[in-house]
Amino acid sequence: xxxxxxxxxxxxxxxxxxxxxxxxxxxxxxxxxxxxxxxxxxxxxxxxxxxxxxxxxxxxxxxxxxxxxxxxxxxxxxxxxxxxxxxxxxxxxxxxxxxxxxxxxxxxxxxxxxxxxxxxxxxxxxxxxxxxxxxxxxxxxxxxxxxxxxxxxxxxxxxxxxxxxxxxxxxxxxxxxxxxxxxxxxxxxxxxxxxxxxxxxxxxxxxxxxxxxxxxxxxxxxxxxxxxxxxxxxxxxxxxxxxxxxxxxxxxxxxxxxxxxxxxxxxxxxxxxxxxxxxxxxxxxxx
Amino acid sequence: xxxxxxxxxxxxxxxxxxxxxxxxxxxxxxxxxxxxxxxxxxxxxxxxxxxxxxxxxxxxxxxxxxxxxxxxxxxxxxxxxxxxxxxxxxxxxxxxxxxxxxxxxxxxxxxxxxxxxxxxxxxxxxxxxxxxxxxxxxxxxxxxxxxxxxxxxxxxxxxxxxxxxxxxxxxxxxxxxxxxxxxxxxxxxxxxxxxxxxxxxxxxxxxxxxxxxxxxxxxxxxxxxxxxxxxxxxxxxxxxxxxxxxxxxxxxxxxxxxxxxxxxxxxxxxxxxxxxxxxxxxxxxxxxxxxxxxxxxxxxx
Amino acid sequence: xxxxxxxxxxxxxxxxxxxxxxxxxxxxxxxxxxxxxxxxxxxxxxxxxxxxxxxxxxxxxxxxxxxxxxxxxxxxxxxxxxxxxxxxxxxxxxxxxxxxxxxxxxxxxxxx
Numbered sequence: 019x020x021x022x023x024x025x026x027x028x029x030x031x032x033x034x035x036x037x038x039x040x041x042x043x044x045x046x047x048x049x050x051x052x053x054x055x056x057x058x059x060x061x062x063x064x065x066x067x068x069x070x071x072x073x074x075x076x077x078x079x080x081x082x083x084x085x086x087x088x089x090x091x092x093x094x095x096x097x098x099x100x101x102x103x104x105x106x107x108x109x110x111x112x113x114x115x116x117x118x119x120x121x122x123x124x125x126x127x128x129x130x131x132x133x134x135x136x137x138x139x140x141x142x143x144x145x146x147x148x149x150x151x152x153x154x155x156x157x158x159x160x161x162x163x164x165x166x167x168x169x170x171x172x173x174x175x176x177x178x179x180x181x182x183x184x185x186x187x188x189x190x191x192x193x194x195x196x197x198x199x200x201x202x203x204x205x206x207x208x209x210x211x212x213x214x215x216x217x218x219x220x221x222x223x224x225x226x227x228x229x230x231x232x233x234x235x236x237x238x239x240x241x242x243x244x245x246x247x248x249x250x251x252x253x254x255x256x257x258x259x260x261x262x263x264x265x266x267x268x269x270x271x272x273x274x275x276x277x278x279x280x281x282x283x284x285x286x287x288x289x290x291x292x293x294x295x296x297x298x299x300x301x302x303x304x305x
Numbered sequence: 306x307x308x309x310x311x312x313x314x315x316x317x318x319x320x321x322x323x324x325x326x327x328x329x330x331x332x333x334x335x336x337x338x339x340x341x342x343x344x345x346x347x348x349x350x351x352x353x354x355x356x357x358x359x360x361x362x363x364x365x366x367x368x369x370x371x372x373x374x375x376x377x378x379x380x381x382x383x384x385x386x387x388x389x390x391x392x393x394x395x396x397x398x399x400x401x402x403x404x405x406x407x408x409x410x411x412x413x414x415x416x417x418x419x420x421x422x423x424x425x426x427x428x429x430x431x432x433x434x435x436x437x438x439x440x441x442x443x444x445x446x447x448x449x450x451x452x453x454x455x456x457x458x459x460x461x462x463x464x465x466x467x468x469x470x471x472x473x474x475x476x477x478x479x480x481x482x483x484x485x486x487x488x489x490x491x492x493x494x495x496x497x498x499x500x501x502x503x504x505x506x507x508x509x510x511x512x513x514x515x516x517x518x519x520x521x522x523x524x525x526x527x528x529x530x531x532x533x534x535x536x537x538x539x540x541x542x543x544x545x546x547x548x549x550x551x552x553x554x555x556x557x558x559x560x561x562x563x564x565x566x567x568x569x570x571x572x573x574x575x576x577x578x579x580x581x582x583x584x585x586x587x588x589x590x591x592x593x594x595x596x597x598x599x600x601x602x603x604x605x606x
Numbered sequence: 607x608x609x610x611x612x613x614x615x616x617x618x619x620x621x622x623x624x625x626x627x628x629x630x631x632x633x634x635x636x637x638x639x640x641x642x643x644x645x646x647x648x649x650x651x652x653x654x655x656x657x658x659x660x661x662x663x664x665x666x667x668x669x670x671x672x673x674x675x676x677x678x679x680x681x682x683x684x685x686x687x688x689x690x691x692x693x694x695x696x697x698x699x700x701x702x703x704x705x706x707x708x709x710x711x712x713x714x715x716x717x718x
Contacts (some may be wrong), residue, residue, distance in 0.1 A: 030349050031316005031487040036512065060488035061314050061519055063512035097662065101370070101415045101428075103655025106662045108687040115680050118655045122414030127388055162519065163526040165459070165491045192316035192487050195348040195457035199409060215573050217321065217351040224349060227453030232409060244567070247574070269540075272565065276510035276541035369653035413653075430651075458653045467625065499676075 021053065021183045022303060025205040025234075029221025031192030033213045034241035034265070034275075039189040040067040041281040042209075045292035046185055047153040053179040054149060056157035057201040058191040059142060059170045067280050070155035072147035076177075078158055078170040079138035080121035085112045089133035096125035096134065117165055142170045146177055154180050167197040175204070185296070194224035202228065206303040208236040210259070214247030222250070226257055235302050237262040260302070262295055306473045307603050308466075308481045310345075310500040310529070314520030316487035318508040319536040321346070322569050322579060323592060324484040325355040328443040329578040330596040331480070338479045342441070343469035344448035345462045345496035346486040347434065348455075355578055358439030358446050366449065366461050368433035371411045372418060378425035379403045385417035385426065409454065431455070436465055438472070443578075445472060459495035462486070466496065480603060489523045501606045503529040504560075504599060506536050509544025517548065521555065531557050532602065534595050538562035560602075561595040563588050607637040609709065610664055611702045612674040616644030618702045622695055624675025627656035633702050634667060637710060657681030664690065673705050677717055692717035 026039040036058075043054045056064035083096065083105065090112060097105045097112065104119035105112055116139045126134045141164045146156035158174040160167055171191075179186060190201040202208060208229045212218040222238070229236040237260045240250065244267040254261050265271070265281070265288075274284040282288045311320045311327075324342070331340045344352040372393075374385075381402035386394045393410035394417060397403035406417070406426075418426045433456070436449035447469040449461050466483060473481050485496040497503055503524050507517045517533075524531050533552050538545050545562065552559045566588035572579040580589045612629035614621045623629040628650050635642040645667075649659035657677075661684035664672060671691040685692055693714040699705045708714050 030351070031318075032508075033317060060490055061316075061512075061516040063315075063515060066511045066515060099415065099419055101413055103649075103652065103658040103662070106658050106665070106684045106687075108665060108684055109689070111687070113684060113687055115655070115658055115683070118658065118680065120412055120414055122390055122412060122416055123388065124414050124416035124419065127416060128419050160489070162489065162522045163494075165494055167488070167490045193346075193348045193457065194453050195451060195455055195492075197457075197490075199454045203410070213570075215570050216354040216576065217349075217573060220351055220354060221349040224453045231454060242570075244570075267567070269565070272537075272540050276508075276513075276537075276544060278511040367651065456653070460653045460656075463628070467628070 021186045022300065023186045023188065023205045024207045024209060024299060025188040025190050025202050026209045026211060027190035027198055027202065027225055028192060028211045029194045029225040030212070030218050033211045033218055035211050036063050036067065036189055037275055037281050038209065038211050038239055038241070039187055040064055041288060042292050042295070043068070043153065043187050044151055044280060044282050045289045046296055047151050049293065050184045051153070051180065051182045053154035053183045053186040055174060055186060055188045057171050057174060057188050059158040059160045059167050059174065060191060062157045062159055064189050065157060066278050068149040068151070068155060070147050070149045072145040074147065075143060075145045077138070077140045078142040078144050078173045079140050080119055080169050081123070081136035082116050082119045082121065082139040083114055083125050083134045084137045086133045086135065089131045091131055093130065095128055095130060099124045099128045121169060144174055144177060154183060167191065168200045171197055171200045194221065194228060199228060199232070202232055202234060205234055207299050208234045209239055210236055211239045211241055212250065213242045214240055214244065214250050219250050219253060222253070226259065235305065237299070237302060239263045239265070241265045242267040262298055263291060306470065306479055306481065307501045307606055308470065308483060308499060309502050309504060309599065309603055310483040310485050310497050311504045311506060312485040312493065312497060312520050312524065313487060313506045314489060314516030315508060315513050318506045318513060319569065320506050321351045321355070321484055322573060323506055323536065324352060324482060325578040326580040326592045327482055327596050328356060329581045330593060332443040338477060340444045340480045340482055341469050341473040341478050342444055342446040343466050343481060343483045344446065345465060345483050345492065347449040347451040347461045347465065347492065348457050350448050350450055352484050353439065353446065353448050355573055355576055356441040356443065356446060357576060358441045360437050360439045362438040364436050365432055366434040366436050366464065367430055368460060369413045369456060369458065370428035370430045371408050371413050372406050372415060372426050373429045374404055374406055375425045376400050376403045378423050380423055382422065384420045384422055388416040388420040434461060436461065438468065447472070457492050459491035462492045462495040489519050493523065494527060497524055497527055497529045500529050502603055503531045505531060505533045507533050507548050508537055509535055509541045509548055514544055514547055514551070518551065521557070533557055533559045535559065535562045537565040540565045560598045561591060563591040563595065607671065608634065608669040609637050609671045609673060610634050610669050611705050613644070613702045618642060620702060622699055622702055622705050624695065626674040626677050626681055627660045629660070629674065632664065634669065635706060637706070655680070658684055661685050673709055673714060682717065
């Protein structure tokens with residue numbers, strides 16, 4: 019059976035996505051087969067809390083064109099079809115710009131001389147293994163100065179996970195653009211972690227726009243709550259976003275997380291909250 | 306004219322709050338000629354929420370193109386399916402024996418356009434947001450709004466920054482302050498391109514330190530001169546020590562420490578920079594000191 | 607000698623444009639005769655790769671030199687590969703004509 023896929027996203031950075039995702043995984047791993055995928059390939063942090071031991075490492079690649087000069091007639095068709103300007107006809111050669119290439123293959127199919135082959139251009143590393151608490155863990159790390167995150171997220175999500183996996187938990191990158199969409203694709207539920215501030219609310223609105231367009235059921239977790247922030251609660255009501263968990267603003271939590279502790283290590287009583295949270299998710303995801 | 310960019314790698318370290326405070330401080334002390342502000346975090350644009358801007362100019366932003374199938378011309382042959390590496394070509398949910406392109410999945414590569422034997426597919430340019438010029442009490446603000454889920458290629462960031470820079474040049478404003486996005490890819494690269502100084506807001510947590518190293522390496526690669534300020538400094542003293550050691554090893558100046566202060570989010574709730582609302586708080590004092598140091602560094606560059 | 611200057615307006619008395627890939631216009635000029643034409647930059651609307659797209663456009667015009675405010679890594683690689691020389695505006699440059707004059711006096715710094 020296909021595992022239920024839960025993406026933890028937020029829009030705004032630093033609202034506590036990883037804090038929630040890691041504690042959710044730890045709590046559920048006691049009862050279910052869990053897989054954890056850290057999709058924040060620009061700034062992956064889950065491993066700092068879950069201490070995985072990796073046993074597999076592969077390169078994430080973009081397949082970029084290499085032109086066989088003996089076959090190339092300099093007709094320029096590849097330059098014409100490339101929407102990303104990763105190719106240019108310069109004098110007597112076709113120049114390739116690897117950092118602009120999306121690896122779409124259009125130049126390859128369209129070359130009338132079949133003069134293009136594709137070679138792997140590494141953009142990062144994919145690693146998988148087991149978290150210390152004995153569940154599957156995988157993440158991707160983008161190489162510094164590479165401009166695109168979505169290809170490595172796509173490849174991370176295609177890595178094999180153990181067949182008995184019942185729940186996969188995806189920690190999304192911050193923001194509300196293409197890399198978040200790539201993480202959310204195929205998810206059964208989106209947990210939107212927000213903080214009760216105008217910044218948190220504005221960016222939650224961006225995320226709501228995405229999950230609505232992608233038709234992914236979603237719920238909200240309010241982190242660092244310090245009394246009711248009415249505009250946020252009103253927003254959730256208006257957009258039929260259930261508030262599924264509220265975590266108070268506490269210095270003790272902030273200090274613990276800074277040291278690398280998860281929420282359920284700081285307060286073990288949250289385990290039950292996360293188990294209950296999952297039961298609600300399972301219901302909402304099936305509607 | 307100089308450009309200061311504020312970055313962090315990790316999100317939520319306090320870039321925007323500190324940027325807003327800088328805007329306020331620049332307007333009351335120092336930086337003769339004022340500042341221009343640019344919010345380069347276009348998919349989570351928050352600077353305007355603490356600066357009460359009045360929009361003066363709104364411009365549509367047209368980004369990349371996506372493929373669309375004309376159902377009247379499509380014969381459903383499926384030639385477009387194998388050439389799409391983004392699994393974006395699906396059966397049309399509304400019409401039998403027609404193909405449909407999922408706009409969320411489409412990367413805009415146009416491989417399907419060339420593969421279609423009946424020329425049923427065309428590329429359609431997409432409006433992906435707006436950008437704005439606004440007036441604030443502290444200076445002119447350039448900001449944008451990328452529609453949710455769109456590709457953040459860096460083009461919109463570049464547009465916002467360029468317009469800020471051109472405005473500053475035209476009006477002889479000596480400094481542009483750029484509030485950068487989190488992460489290390491396209492929009493970050495666009496935000497830091499050409500900056501005279503990059504201020505990294507570091508958070509003394511294991512995650513914050515991990516991400517500090519990644520943004521530092523990114524800025525180094527693109528040759529942006531760097532300085533560090535530590536926010537929420539008292540939350541994890543060991544982390545502060547680690548940041549200082551890292552900075553020493555890489556010859557980066559640590560300009561100051563701002564304490565963890567609930568008045569920072571509180572001032573955000575009130576829609577004002579913390580230095581304006583709570584000028585005597587510990588955090589405001591620290592940020593004021595930080596600003597004075599940054600201003601003296603920027604001047605002679 | 608055929609040169610291109612990046613410009614904000616389609617005329618020689620308008621201001622230069624400091625951008626290359628996203629310049630508003632290219633003023634294509636025969637340096638000796640000062641005959642010129644203004645070309646719209648087809649790369650300006652590209653969401654990515656504007657530098658390469660603009661460079662390809664210039665390369666196809668068979669020019670000898672380009673004068674602009676800066677050249678990105680991709681654009682400079684393409685232009686350099688086609689043996690097109692790149693020059694940078696100096697602080698005295700304001701209009702396209704001023705850039706041309708300084709270029710002819712050999713007073714502009716070459717971009718390497």
